[in-house]
Amino acid sequence: MIFARAPQRGAVKRRLARDIGAGPAYEFYARISRELVGRLGRDRRWRLTLAVTPDRFATGSRFWGGGRVCITQGPGDLGQRLGNVIRGIAPGPVVIIGSDAPDVAPLHVDCAFKALAAHEVVFGPAVDGGYWLIGLARKRIAAPTLAASLFRGVRWSTAYALDDTRANLPPRAEAPPLAVLEDVDDAASWQRYRESLCLG
Numbered sequence: 001m002i003f004a005r006a007p008q009r010g011a012v013k014r015r016l017a018r019d020i021g022a023g024p025a026y027e028f029y030a031r032i033s034r035e036l037v038g039r040l041g042r043d044r045r046w047r048l049t050l051a052v053t054p055d056r057f058a059t060g061s062r063f064w065g066g067g068r069v070c071i072t073q074g075p076g077d078l079g080q081r082l083g084n085v086i087r088g089i090a091p092g093p094v095v096i097i098g099s100d101a102p103d104v105a106p107l108h109v110d111c112a113f114k115a116l117a118a119h120e121v122v123f124g125p126a127v128d129g130g131y132w133l134i135g136l137a138r139k140r141i142a143a144p145t146l147a148a149s150l151f152r153g154v155r156w157s158t159a160y161a162l163d164d165t166r167a168n169l170p171p172r173a174e175a176p177p178l179a180v181l182e183d184v185d186d187a188a189s190w191q192r193y194r195e196s197l198c199l200g
Contacts, residue, residue, distance in 0.1 A: 001049045001085065002040065003073065004033055004064070004099040006057035013100070015157075019187035028184065030063070033099045037064040043106045046095075046113070051085050079151030086136065093137050097124075101132035101181045102193060108133065111178055119175035121150075123166075127182040127189070129159030135175075 005012050007030035010022050017025035041048045048069070052058040055072035074084035082096065095112045097104055101124075108124060112135040115122040124133030154164040166174065184193050 001051055001089075001094055001096045002033075002037060002099055003051050003081075003096060004037075005029075005053050007033060007063050013185070015185050016187070016190060020190055028190070029100065032102045032184075034064055035102075036097075036099055036104060037068065040097075040104075040106060040109060041068065043109070045106075045110060049089075051081075051096075053081065078156045079154050082134075082151055083148065086138075091138060093135065095133060095135040097133050098183065100183050100185065101126065102184060103181050104132060108178055108181075115175035115178075120173040121169060122175040122178065123162060124178040125162055125180045127180060128185065129163070130157070130161040130183065131165070132181050132183055133178060134165070
């Protein structure tokens with residue numbers, strides 16, 4: 001599942017937009033979210049769903065190509081919206097990815113699902129202290145329990161987001177973390193991303 005904001009000029013990547021301008025921030029987000037959906041949606045090892053905000057844009061797939069399954073995130077902060085989705089989807093393991101880490105690849109998703117065979121939760125840590133992926137086995141910990149407690153008290157968009165989420169886990173629930181990737185949220189991460197394109 002990809003958590004995505006419908007690409008609208010002036011409504012996406014606001015922190016990045018303050019640094020580089022609304023137009024470039026919009027163009028960056030629209031492109032990388034489209035590329036991410038394309039990359040992960042072609043893989044037949046899983047079913048890709050887009051959890052979209054604002055909710056009114058979940059009725060179609062005009063931003064990410066045809067044939068995409070879209071659901072609403074619902075109201076609230078990120079933790080409440082993650083909880084909404086976890087409660088609403090069918091039982092079984094789920095991997096949830098943000099839409100602003102350009103380097104996410106199918107291999108990362110495959111590794112996350114494999115980790116969930118033996119653990120309840122796996123994270124893909126981000127450079128800034130948050131996480132670009134969370135995977136949930138939803139076996140020993142019931143989905144309603146996860147939805148109610150896992151994201152309680154998390155300080156989103158801070159360097160404490162991952163540690164706060166981990167603090168809500170029971171002992172030995174977490175798998176070894178995946179690779180550390182970078183969310184592009186500000187001018188510094190934007191510049192590193194641009195440099196990586198030149199070096200790559």
